[in-house]
Amino acid sequence: MSSRTTVASDEVVAQVAALVRNLVGEEGTWRGEIGPHTRLDGDLFLESVELAELGDALARHYGEHVDLTGYVAQLSIDEIIALTVADVAGYVAARSGA
Amino acid sequence: MSRFLVVSLPLAGHVNPIAAVARVLTGRGHEVAWAGSERFLRPLLGAGALIHPIPLRAHRGGQGELGMAAAKSRWEGYVVPHARYTLRAVDRAAADFEPDVMLVDQHAVAGALVAHKRGLTWASVAPTTMELTRPYRALPKVESWLLGLLDGLWADAGLPGRPPHDLRFSPHLLIAFTGSALTGELSWPQHTALVGPAIEPRPADAEFPWDWLDPARKHLLVTVGTLSMDQAENFYHRMTSALEPLGSKLQAIVIAPEYAIPDPSPHVLVRQRVPMLDLMPRLDAVVSHGGLNTVCEALAHGLPLVVAPIKGDQPINAAQVAAAGAGVRVRFARARPETLRDAVLAVLDDPSYRAAAEAVRASFRAAGGAPAAADLLEALALRTRAQVPALNLEVVHEGIA
Numbered sequence: 366m367s368s369r370t371t372v373a374s375d376e377v378v379a380q381v382a383a384l385v386r387n388l389v390g391e392e393g394t395w396r397g398e399i400g401p402h403t404r405l406d407g408d409l410f411l412e413s414v415e416l417a418e419l420g421d422a423l424a425r426h427y428g429e430h431v432d433l434t435g436y437v438a439q440l441s442i443d444e445i446i447a448l449t450v451a452d453v454a455g456y457v458a459a460r461s462g463a
Numbered sequence: 464m465s466r467f468l469v470v471s472l473p474l475a476g477h478v479n480p481i482a483a484v485a486r487v488l489t490g491r492g493h494e495v496a497w498a499g500s501e502r503f504l505r506p507l508l509g510a511g512a513l514i515h516p517i518p519l520r521a522h523r524g525g526q527g528e529l530g531m532a533a534a535k536s537r538w539e540g541y542v543v544p545h546a547r548y549t550l551r552a553v554d555r556a557a558a559d560f561e562p563d564v565m566l567v568d569q570h571a572v573a574g575a576l577v578a579h580k581r582g583l584t585w586a587s588v589a590p591t592t593m594e595l596t597r598p599y600r601a602l603p604k605v606e607s608w609l610l611g612l613l614d615g616l617w618a619d620a621g622l623p624g625r626p627p628h629d630l631r632f633s634p635h636l637l638i639a640f641t642g643s644a645l646t647g648e649l650s651w652p653q654h655t656a657l658v659g660p661a662i663e664p665r666p667a668d669a670e671f672p673w674d675w676l677d678p679a680r681k682h683l684l685v686t687v688g689t690l691s692m693d694q695a696e697n698f699y700h701r702m703t704s705a706l707e708p709l710g711s712k713l714q715a716i717v718i719a720p721e722y723a724i725p726d727p728s729p730h731v732l733v734r735q736r737v738p739m740l741d742l743m744p745r746l747d748a749v750v751s752h753g754g755l756n757t758v759c760e761a762l763a764h765g766l767p768l769v770v771a772p773i774k775g776d777q778p779i780n781a782a783q784v785a786a787a788g789a790g791v792r793v794r795f796a797r798a799r800p801e802t803l804r805d806a807v808l809a810v811l812d813d814p815s816y817r818a819a820a821e822a823v824r825a826s827f828r829a830a831g832g833a834p835a836a837a838d839l840l841e842a843l844a845l846r847t848r849a850q851v852p853a854l855n856l857e858v859v860h861e862g863i864a
Contacts, residue, residue, distance in 0.1 A: 442608050
């Protein structure tokens, strides 16, 4: 999305994708499909509870100032629908300097 | 005697609980009229109901999508066009019927607009929990998008300025068919009444094979609403795999078209419809997609649930069931057969789920159901007829902020 200028390194994208995979977890057939372009709402239909869990995991991994819930709260409905793993990684990179 | 005009949507899950309240009101000698489709409402309401007709029109929104896309589609593709399309007919119904009080479904915004336009007292009714807890309150831009749509409808209806409050919430009364044992402690708008489920009596089903039920085994009902072909094939396949090894322990009744589950195991009965309320007392647990009516009917019978939410208010209801300890939430689209089986066995074998469901049942009983809703509506109508000012809009607005 245009409003986000920070592009995360491949490593951060891979880490975020792994955290998302852990979250939706157990279900084998989905594991391989999660990549930078996977949309959290539009493809995975993550619910607010799950988004909060992902936020907790990101904060544990990258530090408390990574606040996914606060970040998503600033987005419009179309931005939330379009939000990808790469977008989240971009936000993480901007906040954590990773 | 008072007069009540109901404005809802042509969706059975919305109409049924309101119809239960209407039945109590007419039983007490009040007059109830409905503004809506004759063809849709008549079979649900019966021959005696008074209907101010609004022809059915298909709106494309709210069907296939999931997640936030479903919210966008529900409002932009359904709630808003439906409000626009029905506004004039609802207004005519109000002019003809001259109600003391309007009952307005939270998703039937035309009713709120007409009540404001005509200065009528009105009650909001929440047959789903979609708007009730304002699930987007933590997403300010989403909430303002939604309020912007209501602003647009207000202006299009020729009303001046902006709505004085969130039109999903009447300042006079909000009736919701759930209970605090399920929703948890939330800060409700003023004048909110959680009355518990309002359950309509339904006709008996002479064809249901009651003899099939083996008293030596436990009984599970699986009902996940109407699914698209893709969803159905996928979910029922996983569900039947989950149940496959449990035949010595349980029998499952699955509400689905017969073609969705070809060659079911002997311990699985597939029926297009079942006599739900007669069946409930024979069950030990329910697997549901989390529609509020099914969830509340199960809990009103003290039955624990496995909830696999798909969209709309279902994730909200699923989270509430899990938080109340009355069931297990699984992922509809992704749960593997092993996960589904573990969830079913948990609610059947761990008595804590049953105990929590029983606690919710007790709170529903205390909440009073349809008669309690009718009490509140009668009192509101009496206040209106006595022309006692009922509220302060500013205070109410703060109450839901």
